[in-house]
Amino acid sequence: MKTVKSVYVNGKFSTPHGTASTTVISPLNGQAIAEITYADQVDTMHAIRAAADALPAYSKTTVEQRSAYLKAIHDEILKRIDDLVNATIVEYGAARERARWANVIAATTFLDGIKVLENYPFTIRVNESTVIKEPVGVAALFTPWNATAGAIALKVAAALAAGCTIVLKPSEFCPWQAEIIMECIDAAGLPAGVVNMVNGSGEVITEAIMASPEVTKISFTGSTIVGKILAKRAVDTMKRVTLELGGKSANIILADADLQTAVPMALQAAFMNNGQACIAGSRLFVPASKLEEVKQLLVTAAENFTVGDPREGDYKLGPLANKRQFERIQQYIQIGLDEGAELLVGGPGHPEGLSEGYYVRPTVFTGVSNDMRIAREEIFGPVLSVISYNAEQEAIEMANDSEYGLMAYISSGDPAHAKELAKELKTGRVLINTLKHDSMAPFGGYKSSGIGRENGGIGLEEFLEIKTLIS
Numbered sequence: 272m273k274t275v276k277s278v279y280v281n282g283k284f285s286t287p288h289g290t291a292s293t294t295v296i297s298p299l300n301g302q303a304i305a306e307i308t309y310a311d312q313v314d315t316m317h318a319i320r321a322a323a324d325a326l327p328a329y330s331k332t333t334v335e336q337r338s339a340y341l342k343a344i345h346d347e348i349l350k351r352i353d354d355l356v357n358a359t360i361v362e363y364g365a366a367r368e369r370a371r372w373a374n375v376i377a378a379t380t381f382l383d384g385i386k387v388l389e390n391y392p393f394t395i396r397v398n399e400s401t402v403i404k405e406p407v408g409v410a411a412l413f414t415p416w417n418a419t420a421g422a423i424a425l426k427v428a429a430a431l432a433a434g435c436t437i438v439l440k441p442s443e444f445c446p447w448q449a450e451i452i453m454e455c456i457d458a459a460g461l462p463a464g465v466v467n468m469v470n471g472s473g474e475v476i477t478e479a480i481m482a483s484p485e486v487t488k489i490s491f492t493g494s495t496i497v498g499k500i501l502a503k504r505a506v507d508t509m510k511r512v513t514l515e516l517g518g519k520s521a522n523i524i525l526a527d528a529d530l531q532t533a534v535p536m537a538l539q540a541a542f543m544n545n546g547q548a549c550i551a552g553s554r555l556f557v558p559a560s561k562l563e564e565v566k567q568l569l570v571t572a573a574e575n576f577t578v579g580d581p582r583e584g585d586y587k588l589g590p591l592a593n594k595r596q597f598e599r600i601q602q603y604i605q606i607g608l609d610e611g612a613e614l615l616v617g618g619p620g621h622p623e624g625l626s627e628g629y630y631v632r633p634t635v636f637t638g639v640s641n642d643m644r645i646a647r648e649e650i651f652g653p654v655l656s657v658i659s660y661n662a663e664q665e666a667i668e669m670a671n672d673s674e675y676g677l678m679a680y681i682s683s684g685d686p687a688h689a690k691e692l693a694k695e696l697k698t699g700r701v702l703i704n705t706l707k708h709d710s711m712a713p714f715g716g717y718k719s720s721g722i723g724r725e726n727g728g729i730g731l732e733e734f735l736e737i738k739t740l741i742s
């Protein structure tokens with residue numbers, strides 16, 4: 272069986288000091304695929320030391336040098352793209368097309384970093400003063416299991432572009448993909464200590480990171496509950512914090528929308544990445560006058576969302592990432608039924624013929640009200656709640672009546688009107704008649720969906736301190 276590496280410190284992979292170990296299970300069939308021994312606090316302290324020692328030299332590198340490192344990482348990831356796609360399928364269960372798309376985006380994120388550096392003004396004049404923007408220091412980067420390469424790339428590219436050194440803590444639940452990305456960074460030939468990785472229990476590694484005043488930045492992507500814990504603890508040493516957290520995104524179909532386009536797109540928004548997406552459009556608001564038509568279209572369109580082993584065919588959904596996820600989704604489907612929602616598509620249990628592995632039935636509930644748990648809590652699986660409304664303003668109010676504010680979607684025949692409505696939504700992004708990704712524009716959430724933004728120049732600034740010089 273494969274042994275996944277968990278510690279990369281000072282320019283090399285090393286045997287962990289930690290001794291706790293676990294087996295990585297493939298969600299495709301529940302079989303063991305790898306072993307990992309977790310990094311511990313001692314490993315983390317070594318990683319912090321290496322990053323702190325590498326900081327003085329790396330923080331003084333030129334934009335050209337840093338761009339060359341970003342380009343080298345991009346090239347190394349592309350060389351390993353087939354390995355990454357395979358690991359993303361076998362370890363995580365991604366559909367094949369999704370696995371390729373997500374890993375190519377991870378590579379191109381490093382080119383985005385170069386584009387940002389081409390134009391970014393690190394020195395500006397403000398009134399009578401010179402204002403310089405300096406790297407914030409040693410950055411601890413926490414990433415989740417549902418977007419391993421993509422989340423690592425976003426943070427590593429921005430931190431490196433800014434001139435920071437790094438302690439990377441990927442999710443311990445998808446360590447094989449993280450290992451490959453770390454091998455790519457290793458092959459890119461950065462100075463030793465600039466990027467370090469410790470993979471293991473979040474709680475254990477966080478202890479060492481929070482205790483160290485040398486770590487001056489936390490950039491965390493993950494659940495809102497853990498993000499809040501980290502943010503509270505970061506205050507003790509006043510670490511700067513960026514949080515990319517959960518969502519319960521609203522998708523509003525307006526009465527003038529082309530339903531033939533809007534309804535399949537709504538399912539795509541809800542079921543993307545097997546439904547395990549922070550930006551999943553998991554609440555669908557439909558005009559009451561169009562509800563019957565939308566229901567029929569949902570039933571028809573749902574047939575295209577096929578589920579199966581991504582190694583065996585071009586399925587739209589693979590299994591959920593692990594047993595805990597499978598059980599969580601089963602519980603939420605039961606909660607929906609208990610709350611009195613009507614099952615339109617899917618339901619409890621495995622899809623037919625897929626009793627091994629963690630496959631679930633993509634599910635659509637209608638007759639949902641915005642105060643039901645299935646409309647308020649982040650389910651993080653392919654479960655869509657359809658909520659009807661009478662007036663547009665009622666839809667906006669219900670969309671905003673959520674603890675989260677990451678993303679929103681609007682379908683309308685009048686894009687100018689949709690843009691006006693978008694201004695009323697309390698979310699970091701609004702997609703109008705599209706599911707397009709813009710990797711250079713800011714991404715992040717209002718309310719409990721986070722603090723700060725990633726991507727582009729604004730994302731870079733999350734890794735910079737500002738200094739005013741007056742002479």
Ligand code: NAD
Nearest residue numbers: 414415416441442473474477493494497515516517518549
């Ligand atoms: P998680 O919060 O459980 O874990 C995220 C990271 O934190 C992991 O590296 C984990 O090891 C670490 N961690 C877990 N518990 C910890 C603790 N008690 N103390 C310190 N560290 C701890 O999140 P997850 O389950 O890996 O990811 C799913 C969540 O991430 C969902 O809520 C999803 O919406 C969110 N997410 C958000 C974005 C975004 O950009 N907003 C992107 C992807 C995922």
